[in-house]
Amino acid sequence: MLQERIPDLSKYVEPDRVRREVYTSPEIFELEMERIHEKVWIYCGHETQVPKAGDYYTVQIGRQPMIMVRGSEGKIHVLYNRCPHRGNMIAGDRKGNTGEFFRCSYHAWTFKHDGKLRSIPMMESGYAGTRINKDSPELCMKHAARVENYRGFVFASLAKDGPSLKEFLGKAIVAFDDMCDRAPEGSVEVVPTCFRVIQHSNWKIFLENQLDALHPSVTHQSTGRAAHDVEKLIEKETGKSPIAYHMLSAFATVTIDKWDNFQTINYPYGHCILTGYMGLRPQDPDTLAYDKVMIKAYGKKRFEEIVGVNIHHVLLYPGLSVQSPLQQLRAVRPLGVDKTLTEIWHFRLKGAPEPIYRRSLAYYNLVNSPSTLINADDLENFWKCHQGLSSDGGDWVSFARHMGRDLEKDGAVETAPNCGTSEAPMRNQMKAWAEYLRG
Amino acid sequence: MAKNGVQHEVEQFLYRQSELLDGKQWQGWIDLFTPDGVYWMPPEPSHTTWEGMPAIFAEDKNLMTVRMKRILHPDAWSQRPLWETNHVVSNVVIEKETKNEVLVRSRFHMLELRRDDVRHFAGRYLHTLKKTAKGFAIKLQRVDMANAQAAYDYVIQAWV
Numbered sequence: 001m002l003q004e005r006i007p008d009l010s011k012y013v014e015p016d017r018v019r020r021e022v023y024t025s026p027e028i029f030e031l032e033m034e035r036i037h038e039k040v041w042i043y044c045g046h047e048t049q050v051p052k053a054g055d056y057y058t059v060q061i062g063r064q065p066m067i068m069v070r071g072s073e074g075k076i077h078v079l080y081n082r083c084p085h086r087g088n089m090i091a092g093d094r095k096g097n098t099g100e101f102f103r104c105s106y107h108a109w110t111f112k113h114d115g116k117l118r119s120i121p122m123m124e125s126g127y128a129g130t131r132i133n134k135d136s137p138e139l140c141m142k143h144a145a146r147v148e149n150y151r152g153f154v155f156a157s158l159a160k161d162g163p164s165l166k167e168f169l170g171k172a173i174v175a176f177d178d179m180c181d182r183a184p185e186g187s188v189e190v191v192p193t194c195f196r197v198i199q200h201s202n203w204k205i206f207l208e209n210q211l212d213a214l215h216p217s218v219t220h221q222s223t224g225r226a227a228h229d230v231e232k233l234i235e236k237e238t239g240k241s242p243i244a245y246h247m248l249s250a251f252a253t254v255t256i257d258k259w260d261n262f263q264t265i266n267y268p269y270g271h272c273i274l275t276g277y278m279g280l281r282p283q284d285p286d287t288l289a290y291d292k293v294m295i296k297a298y299g300k301k302r303f304e305e306i307v308g309v310n311i312h313h314v315l316l317y318p319g320l321s322v323q324s325p326l327q328q329l330r331a332v333r334p335l336g337v338d339k340t341l342t343e344i345w346h347f348r349l350k351g352a353p354e355p356i357y358r359r360s361l362a363y364y365n366l367v368n369s370p371s372t373l374i375n376a377d378d379l380e381n382f383w384k385c386h387q388g389l390s391s392d393g394g395d396w397v398s399f400a401r402h403m404g405r406d407l408e409k410d411g412a413v414e415t416a417p418n419c420g421t422s423e424a425p426m427r428n429q430m431k432a433w434a435e436y437l438r439g
Numbered sequence: 440m441a442k443n444g445v446q447h448e449v450e451q452f453l454y455r456q457s458e459l460l461d462g463k464q465w466q467g468w469i470d471l472f473t474p475d476g477v478y479w480m481p482p483e484p485s486h487t488t489w490e491g492m493p494a495i496f497a498e499d500k501n502l503m504t505v506r507m508k509r510i511l512h513p514d515a516w517s518q519r520p521l522w523e524t525n526h527v528v529s530n531v532v533i534e535k536e537t538k539n540e541v542l543v544r545s546r547f548h549m550l551e552l553r554r555d556d557v558r559h560f561a562g563r564y565l566h567t568l569k570k571t572a573k574g575f576a577i578k579l580q581r582v583d584m585a586n587a588q589a590a591y592d593y594v595i596q597a598w599v
Contacts, residue, residue: 193483195495196591198591200592219516222509222512223509225512226507229505230502230508233504341590346493354491357491361491361493364493365495369482369494370495371480371495371594371595373506377515377516377517379517380516
């Protein structure tokens, strides 16, 4: 029916541009939720968010309120947050521990961690002769069609069929390998604070910004310049300023033309990698101490491979932006056509010395916290974009930068040398989007 | 009588601090801190230190200066138009007083207008004030916002 209201989807997406309604139409938003978010693999959370049996976190997948819970047998389940009796939400809190079972607050139906019905009050006397008996499958809390865990990162798909998580992620799976491999113990654990920020704009505007290598020196120059000034001042006074200042000043000191030196690699399903400056290896004592621990754990050759991975950001379409070298990620939850929630998490490299954690923590606090010195100006642009796109001032959004210079290689699209600011990631995302929406 | 004197001085100091914020007198506000002073807003009330912990703010004077310079930069896009804030500070209680320091807790309520949107932030301040020849200076200001853990509708750009 939705399809009938949007008769010709192909009219909305051309190789180098898309129509504004793609961002602003409530009908298209509903179709996206149905055909993308409620179908593909969506990130639920990290397994260390729910270490003990009964620990749970609620998570939104498309329009569906879900619960990620650790079962008594150790397995992680993803369930619809709904009682099969009268539809009451089972978990009212965002997170917690449910004990040995879930208990509905309305009529005390109880469920095991895997969603199976455990008990109904007055089962015998109240339901004799009705269709209700304790073995009816419809009396279980419904679970996500598929759940998979890759190196601790838990994903769910609400569709029975489709590619496996590994097939879906393809080469972009490097997001998690790069993060985990940088830990001497080969895995990460979550830092138990989630920063949540609401953007008043369509979810795709955020994703398109993530690998837009042209925007940092324009959008973030105020913070880049301010940090640069103070960085120089500290250097003058003490000889050396903390690396956090450099992380901020790089937003301005790398000028527009330099961003072309970076590269994006675009994969099927809309995923994409931006290579870049965070891959640089400083030679300070903290890093050298870390290198030692890593070489001990992996051997020299493997160590060089691991720290040689050159990634700034990995975008896993349609809802996850991973900054693996700094062990942080942003999960994108569309709340409406013009409202998007980002959940921002930081991870600790298991077995790495404390200063390495502190270094990425500084980035988490300065760039990704609610007092962000960086994202504030992105959010302003996102809001302005959404406002402009809601107007009749024009019909199209252009993604033509460096078009026609992309190189196809092993099923991926790489931007050509000195074309790092190519809008190839946006073209790639919209290509995937159109394929999803055609169904 | 002496006790009342300190209470009055502390209150006047807190009022001055909030007036500097509302008046966007950023440098004047930063100058209220000791050279090693820290402004700290934990994301959760259970946190007891900012060292090694996620924090909404954990800023020394250098980072405060970055924030000030950024806000004042002509191309800080989200800061045009500038916002307005109104702080009310109350329930001022001296927790502890020693020869060199005063530990004081208080409550605040801040209204912010940004474009046409009004937001409210409220919570507790815990000031560790150092007695100096020129009056009080802030060694540590802990800010526990009642809404610290809520989702942020847009972000926060200046100190609360």
